């Protein structure tokens with residue numbers, strides 16, 4: 001089967017679909033023949049709306065991963081439009097503010113945990129009946145982070161949430177494997193999206209004595225990686241998503257795939 005046909009006849013649900021990475025995943029799945037359910041808390045129509053896009057169809061809908069009812073409504077709409085869901089990319093996430101772990105306001109701590117950890121669980125829970133009914137090699141891809149395996153100072157809530165996803169991955173992949181649903185996780189390093197191109201990241205990573213500018217941030221980011229890069233592109237994550245979503249990885253489950261230029265090696 002040609003790569004263009006890999007996802008013909010399959011239905012893919014992507015959360016955070018309006019973001020830097022999510023939008024690229026959506027585009028690639030559509031190019032490769034899938035019907036896509038694109039969900040985001042921002043930049044989406046309030047009510048489910050279906051349009052023809054190239055070979056596939058795109059169902060867009062506002063959904064907050066903090067609200068199980070939003071996700072269940074989207075799954076119902078997808079079932080009505082496409083018959084069900086075969087692939088889930090649990091991608092929605094936020095950076096949160098930065099600071100020492102014990103100095104976060106409780107509200108901010110809980111906000112990051114609720115979106116980045118609980119939101120992934122809710123997404124998979126809402127899609128589970130559909131995934132379990134799928135006869136088309138169902139696959140779940142959780143978007144983690146290098147913060148899922150390594151501690152990063154000033155990002156305690158984000159790091160705790162992403163480490164939590166590591167635990168969720170282990171349990172879900174074991175529980176769902178006998179039922180034919182694979183669950184894997186991708187741990188990207190810094191990706192060049194709006195999530196990192198913000199002043200709070202410049203302030204956190206530019207060394208003392210330097211202006212916290214975008215260029216000094218870029219230079220500082222080289223220090224995170226063994227490869228000579230400041231960050232990766234969304235397309236680098238998309239390539240891993242496509243492989244884990246496809247039947248080329250049919251016996252891969254419970255895996256964490258680093259796409260990080262060697263960031264967690266040392």
Ligand SMILES: NC(=O)c1ccc[n+]([C@@H]2O[C@H](COP(=O)([O-])OP(=O)(O)OC[C@H]3O[C@@H](n4cnc5c(N)ncnc54)[C@H](O)[C@@H]3O)[C@@H](O)[C@H]2O)c1
Pocket residue numbers: 015016017018019020021022039040041042063064065066091092093094095115119143144145146187188189190191192193194195196
């Ligand atoms: N950018 C990076 O450096 C980086 C590195 C490692 C992992 N990640 C992870 O990749 C994923 C995607 O991030 P990105 O880089 O595309 O960031 P982004 O900010 O460009 O996109 C994130 C998207 O998630 C959406 N979102 C936020 N809260 C939501 C909610 N409650 N419900 C539904 N949607 C919500 C946003 O509206 C946005 O469209 C996140 O899980 C993030 O933690 C990012």
